[in-house]
Amino acid sequence: MPRAKLFTRWEVNTNNEAVLARLADPDFDPWSSVLVSEPLPAAVTPAEPAPAADPVTYAAYDPRDIVLKCTAPAPAVLLLNDHYDPNWKVLVDGQRQPLLRCDYIMRGVQLAPGAYTVEFKFQPPFGLLYVSLTGIGLALVLLLFVLVAGRPRSAVG
DSSP states (O other), rough: OOOOESSSOEOOOOOHHHHHHHOOOOTTTTOOOEEEOOOTTTTTOOOSSSOOOOOOOOEEEEEEEEEEEEESSSEEEEEEEEETTTEEEEETTEEEEEOEEETTTEEEEOOOOOEEEEEEEEETHHHHHHHHHHHHHHHHHHHHHHHHHHHHOOOOO
């Protein structure tokens, strides 16, 4: 499978066990269809038959910021074969879009017909940073206390 691919055929299934069973089903073709674990707008349905899509190209790559260019010939799901994490954000032509969990562990985004620049950005919450900084600060205070309290006192006499 390519690292990034447009799919004009998809199946929506919000049941994790059913998604895993479908992935293992010999009748499922991962080259022509993708499984999406979130409901999509009812007005958008997969194209039948699926028109051929141009390949997806990388415009930029950084482990925390991936920029792709693609042209969707019909409503499509862009699958990026990278691990899904809800801390990833997706921008389509600069506009935030919902991140989809595809094929149980991958990430994707829904696209209408057209040419797009799609950016996946990893943006973890800052709360964890504050917890880490607080822990480091407390460790430094305790270290300072141990160093000062552990010094031998000079006798005055």
